[in-house]
Amino acid sequence: MKLLRAAPIIRFLIPKLHQTMSRSLSTGVFQNSQPLNYRAGGRVQPVDSVGQEQAYEPSTGRVIATFACSGEKEVNEAIQSAKTAFKIWRQKSGMERSRVLLEAARIIRERSEELATMETINNGKSIFEARVDIEISWQTLEYYAGLAGSMAGQHVQLPGGSFGYTRREPLGVCVGIGAWNYPFQIACWKSGPALACGNAMVYKPSPFTPITVVLLAEIFTEAGAPPGLFNVVQGAAATGEFLCKHAEVAKISFTGSVPTGSKIMEMASKGIKPVTLELGGKSPLIIFSDSNFDNAVNGALMANFLTQGQVCCNGTRVFVQRDILQKFTEEVVKKVAKIKIGDPLLEDTRMGPLINRPQLEKVLAFVKGAKEQVSCLAVKMVKRNQTAAHHEVSLSPIGECRDDMTCVKEEIFGPVMSILPFDTEEEVLERANNTTYGLAAGVFSRDIQRAHRVAAGLQAGMCFINNYNVSPVELPFGGYKKSGFGRENGQVAIEYYSQLKTVCVEMGNVESVF
Numbered sequence: 001m002k003l004l005r006a007a008p009i010i011r012f013l014i015p016k017l018h019q020t021m022s023r024s025l026s027t028g029v030f031q032n033s034q035p036l037n038y039r040a041g042g043r044v045q046p047v048d049s050v051g052q053e054q055a056y057e058p059s060t061g062r063v064i065a066t067f068a069c070s071g072e073k074e075v076n077e078a079i080q081s082a083k084t085a086f087k088i089w090r091q092k093s094g095m096e097r098s099r100v101l102l103e104a105a106r107i108i109r110e111r112s113e114e115l116a117t118m119e120t121i122n123n124g125k126s127i128f129e130a131r132v133d134i135e136i137s138w139q140t141l142e143y144y145a146g147l148a149g150s151m152a153g154q155h156v157q158l159p160g161g162s163f164g165y166t167r168r169e170p171l172g173v174c175v176g177i178g179a180w181n182y183p184f185q186i187a188c189w190k191s192g193p194a195l196a197c198g199n200a201m202v203y204k205p206s207p208f209t210p211i212t213v214v215l216l217a218e219i220f221t222e223a224g225a226p227p228g229l230f231n232v233v234q235g236a237a238a239t240g241e242f243l244c245k246h247a248e249v250a251k252i253s254f255t256g257s258v259p260t261g262s263k264i265m266e267m268a269s270k271g272i273k274p275v276t277l278e279l280g281g282k283s284p285l286i287i288f289s290d291s292n293f294d295n296a297v298n299g300a301l302m303a304n305f306l307t308q309g310q311v312c313c314n315g316t317r318v319f320v321q322r323d324i325l326q327k328f329t330e331e332v333v334k335k336v337a338k339i340k341i342g343d344p345l346l347e348d349t350r351m352g353p354l355i356n357r358p359q360l361e362k363v364l365a366f367v368k369g370a371k372e373q374v375s376c377l378a379v380k381m382v383k384r385n386q387t388a389a390h391h392e393v394s395l396s397p398i399g400e401c402r403d404d405m406t407c408v409k410e411e412i413f414g415p416v417m418s419i420l421p422f423d424t425e426e427e428v429l430e431r432a433n434n435t436t437y438g439l440a441a442g443v444f445s446r447d448i449q450r451a452h453r454v455a456a457g458l459q460a461g462m463c464f465i466n467n468y469n470v471s472p473v474e475l476p477f478g479g480y481k482k483s484g485f486g487r488e489n490g491q492v493a494i495e496y497y498s499q500l501k502t503v504c505v506e507m508g509n510v511e512s513v514f
């Protein structure tokens with residue numbers, strides 16, 4: 001992961017434009033006062049609703065936004081708005097689309113500090129990490145802007161001078177449904193390739209993190225996107241279902257849990273809609289004793305503790321070769337104890353609060369269960385109660401776990417690392433693959449043949465060798481098995497947001513057999 005310096009941002013000197021969002025915000029101050037739905041190029045209140053949600057600032061437990069969940073009529077309004085924009089956008093050349101995406105990327109870069117601050121306030125991740133998320137976000141738009149101008153088909157010569165060619169065409173109105181752990185970034189991972197291909201999008205963020213995706217919508221408009229190209233509806237499951245069941249939606253790209261992914265696929269199947277499913281994981285990280293020890297320890301930390309451990313591809317099952325197990329565990333415990341937990345807007349904080357209290361309770365229940373399952377368990381537990389209700393994090397690298405423990409089998413989505421000893425390559429590969437998930441995996445070894453052999457044998461869509469949790473936009477990302485299908489990022493994402501038309505051209509006369 002590239003680390004960013006805190007750059008002074010000129011935007012903060014222009015309070016008129018972005019008054020409510022400036023980096024001068026400290027924890028406990030922000031209060032949303034604007035509509036959080038976005039369609040036809042502006043913020044709107046939904047025309048109907050299915051209940052109400054509240055979004056929190058995790059580090060204080062304060063309600064920062066109260067909003068109506070979009071009902072069926074509002075969802076339809078957003079889709080109609082997207083349809084209108086699609087008619088214009090699909091006619092644009094790749095280079096014209098590219099210019100809009102590049103301008104959006106430029107604005108995001110210019111407003112990075114403000115966007116990162118809002119992401120931190122609403123999600124709880126450290127400002128240090130949020131800056132990286134925003135950097136990856138504008139890079140994503142730049143990357144797909146770069147591809148937009150060169151999307152092309154194939155020319156195929158046929159007998160007698162006839163020929164055929166293929167055209168890569170947009171799908172239409174695409175729906176994006178996102179999770180709360182990377183609110184802004186997930187919206188860019190979906191909208192970047194979708195818009196580059198000529199589609200329009202209606203996006204629904206998680207009700208826990210409704211704020212920053214609306215800023216993205218405003219940025220697209222400011223960058224020159226036709227009104228309605230990128231729309232936002234807010235809400236939870238019911239709103240999501242209206243989107244998935246709508247007859248005029250051409251594609252659904254979903255990021256979230258396996259159970260919800262399964263429901264999305266079922267709804268999409270009724271309308272024969274293609275889906276991309278970016279789901280959960282319980283990924284293995286294999287550390288051989290010939291690894292560079294310090295890199296392996298750092299890799300394990302990167303694999304487990306970013307965004308308070310709430311990362312889909314985290315390498316939470318850390319298999320360590322037995323001869324270095326003790327040294328490795330001691331070093332991890334030592335380094336974990338030094339992780340600076342606290343107010344996520346402070347410069348030196350590296351770990352903020354979990355997203356909310358139910359998530360915290362869930363994580364703590366896993367840790368409690370793990371302690372009960374193994375008598376000689378070495379649990380390093382740092383628990384700091386801050387003044388506010390949600391500001392609590394448990395860091396628990398658990399020594400000498402067994403494969404059959406609940407905390408080893410199930411996705412926890414919190415800062416909990418399970419350390420599992422192993423002896424041989426064959427054994428560890430079998431154990432690493434013994435899961436219904438297949439999102440990511442990692443291997444640390446100095447033996448390059450072994451590293452590549454193990455990567456080839458791992459049943460996971462994203463494999464890291466001698467690093468973990470770096471996600472350059474140039475590389476495709478997505479799961480095997482129950483972790484989903486389809487890919488985000490990389491050139492291949494274009495295939496998931498476009499359809500291929502074949503045109504067959506006759507240059508001679510029609511010879512009828514009748």
Ligand SMILES: NC(=O)c1ccc[n+]([C@@H]2O[C@H](COP(=O)([O-])OP(=O)(O)OC[C@H]3O[C@@H](n4cnc5c(N)ncnc54)[C@H](O)[C@@H]3O)[C@@H](O)[C@H]2O)c1
Pocket residue numbers: 177178179180181182204205206207235236237238239240241244255256257258260261263264277278279280281311312313411413439
């Ligand atoms: N593979 C990836 O890229 C990736 C990235 C981030 C998170 N995740 C996974 O996401 C999960 C955590 O996120 P979460 O708690 O937000 O997941 P979730 O499945 O509860 O919710 C995800 C989104 O789906 C919506 N939703 C819920 N029920 C729905 C329904 N019936 N129809 C339509 N939409 C519905 C939610 O409102 C939210 O916007 C973890 O399992 C994590 O691994 C995966």
Ligand SMILES: O=CCc1c[nH]c2ccc(O)cc12
Pocket residue numbers: 181182189255278310311312313471477488489
């Ligand atoms: O929580 C998931 C994190 C993640 C890291 N890199 C990528 C790339 C594409 C995604 O859809 C998710 C992720």
